[in-house]
Amino acid sequence: MTGRRGGRAWTRTALVATPLILFAVVGVLAPVIAPADPTVGDLTAGLLPPSPEHPLGTDQLGRDQLSRMLYGARISLTVTAAVLAIALTAGTAIGALAGYLGGWVDRFVSRVIDVVVSLPGMLVALAVIGVRGPGVENLVLALSLWSWAPYARIARARVAGMRSSPHLDALRLLGAGHGRIIGRHLLPPALAPCLVYASTDVGMIVLSVATLSFLGLGVAPPHAEWGQMLIEGRPFLDSAWWLAYPPGIAITAVVFAANLLGERLAAGEERPSILRLVRPRWSRPARAPRPAHAAATTKEPVASTPPEAARDSSEHDAVLRVRDLSVSYPDGGGRRRVVAGMSYEVRRGRILALVGESGSGKTTAALAPFGLLDPNAVVTGSAVLGTGAGARQLVDLSPGERRRINGHRVGVVFQDSASVLNPLRTIGAHVDEAVRNTGRGGRRAVTRRVTEELLRLAGLPDPAKVAREFPHQLSGGMRQRAQIAIALAGEPELLVADEPTSALDVTVQAQLLALLARLRDELGMAMVVVSHDLAVVSRLADSVAVVYGGRIVESGPLATVITDPDHPYTRGLLDAVPRPGAAPGTRFRTMPGRAGAGPDETEGCGFASRCPLVAAACVSEPPALEAPVLDAPPRVDAHRSACLRHPSRPAEAGERSTGPC
Incomplete structure (x- = not known):
């Protein structure tokens, strides 16, 4: 017809x-x-x-x-x-x-x-x-x-x-x-x-x-x-x-x-x-042929669950170290910050989750070190990729230097695969270009073999058939897997996934989360996963940084943050997660008010207007990210919270409130 x-x-x-x-x-x-x-x-x-x-x-x-x-x-x-x-x-x-x-x-x-x-x-x-x-x-x-x-x-x-x-x-x-x-x-x-x-x-x-x-x-x-x-x-x-x-x-x-x-x-x-x-045709090979080999063989496999010794290692194992990261945009005659003083790090073979509501600044904080923001954005602070002789400062890199890092040492999986993939080109053409840009391609047949290996590694069935199809012919989950294959072309040290499962049904979400975990284990990559859903990251991440109003309000090992949250905002996010055992008709618990303003629009805690534990000091004093237990060892991955109402801190009479958030 x-x-x-x-x-x-x-x-x-x-x-x-x-x-x-x-x-x-x-x-x-x-x-x-x-x-x-x-x-x-x-x-x-x-x-x-x-x-x-x-x-x-x-x-x-x-x-x-x-x-x-x-x-x-x-x-x-x-x-x-x-x-x-x-x-x-x-x-x-x-x-x-x-x-x-x-x-x-x-x-x-x-x-x-x-x-x-x-x-x-x-x-x-x-x-x-x-x-x-x-x-x-x-x-x-x-x-x-x-x-x-x-x-x-x-x-x-x-x-x-x-x-x-x-x-x-x-x-x-x-x-x-x-x-x-x-x-x-x-x-x-x-x-x-x-x-x-x-x-x-x-x-x-x-x-x-x-x-x-x-x-x-x-x-x-x-x-x-x-x-x-x-x-x-x-x-x-x-x-x-x-x-x-x-x-x-x-x-x-x-x-x-x-x-x-x-x-x-x-x-x-x-x-x-x-x-x-006017559809683009295949271009000539950009580089001399190199032997094709599977991406899975390029790095030493690591154990499925990293040992505790690796979890407590020093900074020499950190793939990405971000310190005092701030991002601002023009606003009238001045500039307005959307991210202020964020610090985080992710180690080899580990997954860090940045979690928060829409507009909290989590995606900006994840993409800013790699120059993937609007040209009007001004990024300050420090972001170091790698260690030793291979360490590179990412902030203020020239475009040429950034091209030698992005797509090679760093891969990114974006949220909207339909916008990322060019509708005029096949999936194979996308991955082929990534392979050629990273120097692993050669003649068209050699490049296509590497492409099919990457598609197979990303969990796509029949890679040869998928490579001939256009983005609109694939489901959302298959497009995300194609994005992962593109990101893996350069054998990256770090993979950044921005809301990789937000537009997918729960079955496909589970499959993609399992794929990311398997890639972490097999390739030993570090990952930064951006999400608004604590239930999603609880199945994947090793550590969590909760973001609100352009600042990190709580961070630490996943198990600690999930089972013993200190910040009221983290408790609110956990309360909003549906519980399988809840009785039919049970209403979701929600936080009052709307998402907070930027870090420059409040003098104190950005969450104060929505917090049931708010005190007078909360609206005038910006809280620092500190360990809830003051005598805890000063480890980088220690549990920290930016709340003035720590149990270990003295509270004025009548100010302390107990009970759920």
Whole structure:
């Protein structure tokens, strides 16, 4: 059924475009099928009416009108194609570059586009030709100077809408440069609507060429051109109708066909076909071949449950150490912090969970060290990846240095796989590119073998079949597994998973959590998992950092935080988790109020307005992250809480409140 509908749609489109296609074909074949030379005349045979010898008659100089019509199609459509090629190429490239770079470049290009679009195109063409004189080259230049702007506007709008998409974050994480991102991933989707607009622009350019030739400013005699034929046939409208009517009908047919074709494509009926035309093709191998091998064999396996000695090791085993991390964004005349003074670390073979409500700052804190935030974000503090000679400070890295780390030593799995994966490329193309960027690829067959190994490692059945499918053909869980395969391509030391299971049903959630745990055990990777669900992280994490209002309010080993929470916010999150043994009809316990403001919008504890244990000191004194038991050993992974109401701290009379949060 779908195939028949697609076939009928193609048939209707072909019928609409028939005049355009017909004249393009006869123009190409004009030297072969034309019965005579269009520039050679015979004064004794001038103004002959249509006859078997001259199907469209002859002009006043005795030249065959059919031959001139065929060569006129050749010249008119060649000039149109040249103008379209220049305008489409220049406009799309300029618009895509401006939309991608943003800032002052985007503003400057936008103003130039506005100026060019506001100018009457024909007046611009007349001014250029008036200065440079008539001729084919000057005609193409004149029409191109005002035809590029609409394409630039369309491409800029399309690319600007994708500039902050997770898809581009994933590409930057893989180490892709600006040229590759623009050329391979932004130009193709920007080119699709430009091609639709070009189909409508064909008629306008043909009409402009004919108009300028009619005014004597286009193609100069004796070359045949439809507009030139109109001006030559105008004095003979009454006596020799065959001079003006055929070129006029040809111009009208091409213009109408182009406009109707553009309307059909703009309506979206044939847009998938256009997208297929501009879909990126396989590129040449970026690096010399290397032997393919499974990612699972590249690191020493670790025990499923790390021994206590490893849990209490010193900082030399820490894969990522973040200290005093702060992130701010422009706000009016100043800046507003969304993350303030966060410190955390994750060790090899361990999983750290950052937990909190939406807007708490957990995702910002996880992605900030790797430069995956908005360009307007200012990140301060320290974030060190690795130890010893391989340790690198991640904050304030140059783009080139960051590309050597992101996608290689660090992998990221984003929340929305449908936005991260390019809908125009197959799953195999995504993983292939990651493999090539990390230097493990070679010839296409070698790269594809590594890709299939990664897909198999990520738990996808029949990797060869999955590699040929597009993102929309996979379920949400399979897309997340494909993201994991991409992240594993560089054999990373650290994997950051941002809400990896939030959009999945509970069965698929369990499978993905089991997969992450298995990868941690088999590959010895460190992981940072961002989640709002304590029930999810309780099945996966080794340690937990609870985030509220841009600050960590409680952290420590998972078992301690879950079984003996100290901060009222942590207790509230635990109370909100459904309990399997609860009686039917039991209402969920919720925290009063709304999510807290940013760290700069409150003087004291950000949770004070919602806390049932609030005291006077809570609203004026920002709490420090300290051990609830003051005589606890000062270990990095010790249980800590940012609450002024620790049991070990003295409380004013009447201020201490007991009972559940």
